[in-house]
């Protein structure tokens with residue numbers, strides 16, 4: 001009797017371990033109209049909404065995914081970009097945040113310049129580089145390679161991301177992503193990478209797998225431009241570390 005009780009209670013703890021789901025708050029900020037609502041729809045439901053209205057205060061969307069057998073829930077806080085719709089909520093946005101997505105519109109340089117004030121707002125609420133931060137250039141489906149002056153180039157965004165310790169993605173909440181698109185500029189070819197929206201989800205969830213490690217990672221890993229390179233470098237680093245500690249031979 002006792003042993004069966006013991007057995008069932010240990011089964012219970014095993015099943016609770018199996019169903020354990022950690023929740024992480026992901027703050028999504030950026031100027032009004034850059035596509036935060038559409039992007040969070042794509043990140044959570046996988047679909048681009050047919051209508052998007054200005055967010056008032058905040059909207060919540062969730063995405064549950066499984067990484068290495070563990071369930072992780074991303075709670076996406078789609079915040080209002082317009083000052084008049086944010087005022088009363090700002091304090092709530094910044095409480096217990098696990099990661100921040102800074103969004104700008106690649107066709108709107110003003111929204112890129114505006115990032116500085118979003119970073120400053122984070123700083124004022126004590127959110128620094130110790131929290132995983134991601135820079136996302138949205139609306140890449142509208143990128144016109146013949147009009148680079150009126151758009152935010154990937155080189156510029158990459159430099160900004162590196163300077164602020166962020167991982168950088170360029171994507172489109174609207175179009176099925178194309179991995180690599182080319183356009184002509186003068187004689188040469190300009191290549192730019194368009195990330196998959198799913199890459200962003202994976203990177204955010206991945207950063208929670210080793211929350212302490214994120215800050216301890218050397219710059220050559222954290223400041224990698226693309227997710228695939230980031231993953232390869234991270235694995236190499238972890239393998240070397242485990243090897244040097246004698247955990248693996």
Ligand SMILES: Nc1nc2c(ncn2[C@@H]2O[C@H](COP(=O)(O)OP(=O)(O)OP(=O)(O)O)[C@@H](O)[C@H]2O)c(=O)[nH]1
Nearest residue numbers: 032033034035036037038052054055081139173174
């Ligand atoms: N072409 C294109 N349009 C987009 C994309 N993402 C959003 N939009 C459009 O941009 C407009 C603004 O999108 P929202 O998602 O409401 O922008 P927001 O940042 O949430 O705006 P606020 O709620 O005011 O802060 C809408 O008309 C969307 O349809 C995209 O990737 N490509």
